Amino acid sequence: MPVDSFHTSGHSPGPEVSPPTALSPGANNAFIGLQCHLCKTPFPAEALYVCDRCLGPLEPVYDYGAIRLTREEIAKRPKSLWRYRELLPIVGQPRTGFNAGFTPLVRCDRLAERLGVDELYIKDDSVNHPTLSYKDRVVAVAATRAVELGFKVLACASTGNLANSVAAHAARLGLECCVFIPDNLEAGKLLGSAIFGPTILAIAGNYDDVNRLCTQVADRYGWGFVNINLRSYYAEGAKTYGFEIVEQLGWRYPRHVVSPVAGGTLLPRILRGFRELREVGLVDGELPRVHAAQAAGCAPVVRALEAGLEYPEPVRPDTIAKSIAIGNPADGYQVIQSVRATGGSGVAVSDPQIIDAIRLLAETEGIFTEPAGGTTLAGAVDLIQRGLIPRDESLVVCVTGNGYKTAEVVSDRLAAPVRLSRAFKEFEAWWEARQAIA
Ligand SMILES: *Cc1c(COP(=O)(O)O)cnc(C)c1O
Numbered sequence: 413m414p415v416d417s418f419h420t421s422g423h424s425p426g427p428e429v430s431p432p433t434a435l436s437p438g439a440n441n442a443f444i445g446l447q448c449h450l451c452k453t454p455f456p457a458e459a460l461y462v463c464d465r466c467l468g469p470l471e472p473v474y475d476y477g478a479i480r481l482t483r484e485e486i487a488k489r490p491k492s493l494w495r496y497r498e499l500l501p502i503v504g505q506p507r508t509g510f511n512a513g514f515t516p517l518v519r520c521d522r523l524a525e526r527l528g529v530d531e532l533y534i535k536d537d538s539v540n541h542p543t544l545s546y547k548d549r550v551v552a553v554a555a556t557r558a559v560e561l562g563f564k565v566l567a568c569a570s571t572g573n574l575a576n577s578v579a580a581h582a583a584r585l586g587l588e589c590c591v592f593i594p595d596n597l598e599a600g601k602l603l604g605s606a607i608f609g610p611t612i613l614a615i616a617g618n619y620d621d622v623n624r625l626c627t628q629v630a631d632r633y634g635w636g637f638v639n640i641n642l643r644s645y646y647a648e649g650a651k652t653y654g655f656e657i658v659e660q661l662g663w664r665y666p667r668h669v670v671s672p673v674a675g676g677t678l679l680p681r682i683l684r685g686f687r688e689l690r691e692v693g694l695v696d697g698e699l700p701r702v703h704a705a706q707a708a709g710c711a712p713v714v715r716a717l718e719a720g721l722e723y724p725e726p727v728r729p730d731t732i733a734k735s736i737a738i739g740n741p742a743d744g745y746q747v748i749q750s751v752r753a754t755g756g757s758g759v760a761v762s763d764p765q766i767i768d769a770i771r772l773l774a775e776t777e778g779i780f781t782e783p784a785g786g787t788t789l790a791g792a793v794d795l796i797q798r799g800l801i802p803r804d805e806s807l808v809v810c811v812t813g814n815g816y817k818t819a820e821v822v823s824d825r826l827a828a829p830v831r832l833s834r835a836f837k838e839f840e841a842w843w844e845a846r847q848a849i850a
């Protein structure tokens with residue numbers, strides 16, 4: 413295993429340990445095993461993701477009573493997602509992601525003023541480490557668990573950002589890597605994987621086609637697909653986004669969170685994170701309302717919320733928000749449950765609204781997000797206007813990806829640079845002419 417060259421924050425990577433054969437509860441942490449989210453049947457902590465009795469998703473179980481975490485203890489730890497390690501499904505030491513997570517929670521007063529609200533924050537995973545999206549959280553956990561379980565090939569079905577993160581983490585762990593993506597991704601997304609040297613399979617089809625293929629590959633070849641057979645571990649990494657919001661607000665809940673929804677991992681895990689912090693005594697109060705934002709061109713969860721359905725009906729995606737263009741979300745049921753349980757809402761926004769929101773965020777707060785972040789901000793604007801987010805209640809808008817990867821969606825709408833020679837006179841003439849107009 414290579415020396416941990418990424419980490420700069422004093423986190424000890426710990427001794428090398430061979431993959432565990434069995435889990436002993438409470439040995440390293442309170443992680444006990446897996447259980448079915450629906451029928452609660454217990455399963456061992458292996459690369460299992462679906463219940464063989466009811467086909468429900470499997471999720472890790474913890475012995476919360478055994479967790480003795482205090483705010484003071486957490487504050488002493490390095491600023492990465494591993495500061496909540498007791499609530500993450502690994503048994504040994506973290507192997508990667510030593511600088512993933514603990515991204516800025518930015519108080520946005522200029523944006524708040526424009527929207528006419530009192531207290532607005534952006535949770536900014538556009539600067540997550542190492543690949544500039546929320547996916548570095550889920551991959552840090554899944555890749556660590558993949559090493560613990562002895563996988564030699566790390567793989568994924570991706571809309572772009574996940575492939576970037578899997579490729580980067582596989583590179584630093586020295587694992588073989590194979591990423592599957594739709595063949596129509598933005599240039600920056602493709603580059604952001606290719607630079608790390610994985611095998612990239614660009615499949616003729618949309619994400620849902622890619623995912624179907626990958627499920628067959630995972631069954632046949634036994635590779636570690638972070639979002640398929642390692643999904644139970646992967647999804648847990650997303651809880652850290654919720655943990656950090658609470659810690660960074662000074663150990664309190666906001667009243668509202670607006671989250672994007674693609675496959676439906678993030679939104680329910682933000683809520684699971686909120687609940688767990690209360691369970692282990694780190695925060696109290698009323699849970700936030702969690703709102704789901706999707707692009708109108710791919711809004712199966714929002715449509716299901718509007719229609720009163722329990723499960724989304726699959727759709728064929730057609731939107732510029734490619735990283736969240738999943739027509740058949742694996743965790744759609746859990747998103748719908750989470751939104752309803754907290755009294756949140758669903759909101760679908762058009763591609764022009766998404767672009768306007770990307771520009772609004774950039775021009776008011778200096779944050780450059782991709783269309784997924786434009787979707788959540790546009791969704792928040794709509795919910796505020798409809799009175800579903802009252803103007804005097806605190807609000808966190810999730811920004812999950814970076815705009816530099818999707819330059820093509822805004823580049824032809826931006827002001828071109830003023831082109832001049834080196835001569836001062838030319839500058840002066842241009843400046844005078846401009847003053848005259850103004
Ligand atoms: C993957 C992704 C999401 C959310 O995906 P879920 O599958 O719903 O967790 C949101 N934003 C960006 C930028 C993403 O890459």
Ligand SMILES: [Zn+2]
Binds near residue numbers: 449453464466468
């Ligand atoms: Zn079950």
